[in-house]
């Protein structure tokens with residue numbers, strides 16, 4: 001593996017528009033060797049466009065994209081980047097082994113074919129035609145293509161869509177190993193629990209801009225809100241609960257009340273002020289998914 005002092009990925013005020021849609025809007029960021037980075041964002045936030053710019057598949061209207069200090073294409077030709085794209089067509093009429101062998105042959109620093117097939121869990125289906133694969137098997141083959149050689153940066157666009165639980169776990173264990181060996185792994189996902197468990201850095205995109213950048217814990221803290229849950233005996237006066245201060249969400253199910261509050265202390269104080277005796281009271285931080293929803297909906301409200 002080549003080492004360098006340049007960031008693995010550098011975006012400097014990068015913008016890309018399609019007609020009047022600003023898919024990426026003045027994006028500046030740097031990713032460093034050894035980082036595992038999740039790229040999150042609602043549909044249409046600009047994740048795929050960002051990855052396409054990074055891979056030189058699209059050109060920015062303005063700003064510069066650098067991969068290990070060079071233009072994306074140069075880094076790719078040098079074999080420094082492995083990519084697994086969302087639904088990139090796999091060639092029909094060839095077998096899994098033939099396709100993966102081709103990817104190995106094209107890579108400047110290829111791994112042994114048997115190694116690549118086994119790492120991606122496709123040895124058993126190596127002789128099968130690519131157009132006869134199930135969705136999850138096709139994803140594994142894309143994974144094999146992305147890891148056909150020794151690349152310093154691995155870019156994955158929604159890599160685990162369609163994978164079953166076991167495949168998903170094996171996939172992430174392999175990616176962890178890759179990152180532990182100093183490679184940079186960047187993946188776009190809609191599975192926030194994956195981002196929470198796997199990534200040591202989370203980027204939240206919204207309308208082509210970086211809304212948050214930090215560890216999953218930092219993103220959760222940034223969203224600010226807390227979850228409060230408790231049980232109430234007797235009939236529940238829902239309107240009174242909904243009128244509690246700082247609430248951003250309320251859910252009453254049987255005797256259990258779950259709310260989300262921007263100021264948990266004030267909400268709990270007001271709850272006791274109603275003369276209620278909440279049992280099993282729990283106050284907890286938001287999960288990454290709830291933090292993501294809180295951040296992006298707050299931003300939506302601002303831009304309306």
Ligand SMILES: Nc1ncnc2c1ncn2[C@@H]1O[C@H](COP(=O)(O)OP(=O)(O)OP(=O)(O)O)[C@@H](O)[C@H]1O
Pocket residue numbers: 018019021022023041042043044045046047048049050
């Ligand atoms: N080739 C294109 N022509 C026109 N508009 C496009 C094109 N590609 C993307 N867009 C628009 O650019 C915006 C960003 O799209 P992009 O695919 O990058 O988002 P995304 O975050 O990957 O979305 P998703 O989560 O739905 O995959 C969207 O509004 C999309 O409709």
